Amino acid sequence: FFFLVYILQVRTGGKPFAGTDSNIQVTIRGSTSQTQKLALTSARANLFEQNQVDTFAIVGWDIGDLAEITVESDKSQLAADWDLQEMAMWKIVPNADNNHSMVYFPFNTWLGKSKSKLKAKRETYPSTDHHINGPICYHIVVKTGKDFGAGTDANVFIIIYGKSGRTCVHLLDNKLKNDFEANRTSEFT
Numbered sequence: 001f002f003f004l005v006y007i008l009q010v011r012t013g014g015k016p017f018a019g020t021d022s023n024i025q026v027t028i029r030g031s032t033s034q035t036q037k038l039a040l041t042s043a044r045a046n047l048f049e050q051n052q053v054d055t056f057a058i059v060g061w062d063i064g065d066l067a068e069i070t071v072e073s074d075k076s077q078l079a080a081d082w083d084l085q086e087m088a089m090w091k092i093v094p095n096a097d098n099n100h101s102m103v104y105f106p107f108n109t110w111l112g113k114s115k116s117k118l119k120a121k122r123e124t125y126p127s128t129d130h131h132i133n134g135p136i137c138y139h140i141v142v143k144t145g146k147d148f149g150a151g152t153d154a155n156v157f158i159i160i161y162g163k164s165g166r167t168c169v170h171l172l173d174n175k176l177k178n179d180f181e182a183n184r185t186s187e188f189t
Helices: none
Strands: 005-012 024-030 037-040 053-061 066-073 084-093 100-111 117-121 140-143 184-189
Touching: 005 024, 024 084, 037 053, 066 100, 066 184, 100 117
Parallel strands: none
Antiparallel strands: 005 053, 005 084, 024 037, 024 066, 066 117, 084 100, 140 184
């Protein structure tokens, strides 16, 4: 056993009141062991706000291949509910040729007063939001049907899969527009 560095990124959704002021803890399970409950805190940052990505460095023993994350809220604050979209985690192995690997944990749900503990299993696709020549932009066109009630006010997400992997989850949302209404075309880049 030896010490590794884990980088954990936590993404909060964009819905109104998506952020939380409650204390958040995670337990990370690997193929050989698991961590104790780890409090996600910062003395300088206002964590877990709407449309925000928070990054944490965790130093600890090697727990094997990352498999599952359990996240818990202590529901201690008035604004306890939290729109948790996803977590991504990198395991960085010092002095190794291929010294890091990334796994993705989708949640896409609310955590708070009604449900204060959630688990997510890792996704096994490699994540590629970059290209050797720089970022690649995709143009997405969504046409909603004409039937009555065909539109939705729900958040819509996309993952693009390709030969070299997949992107992370992206929210399809044009700010100040009402996307995905009946008989309309919505475009995103």
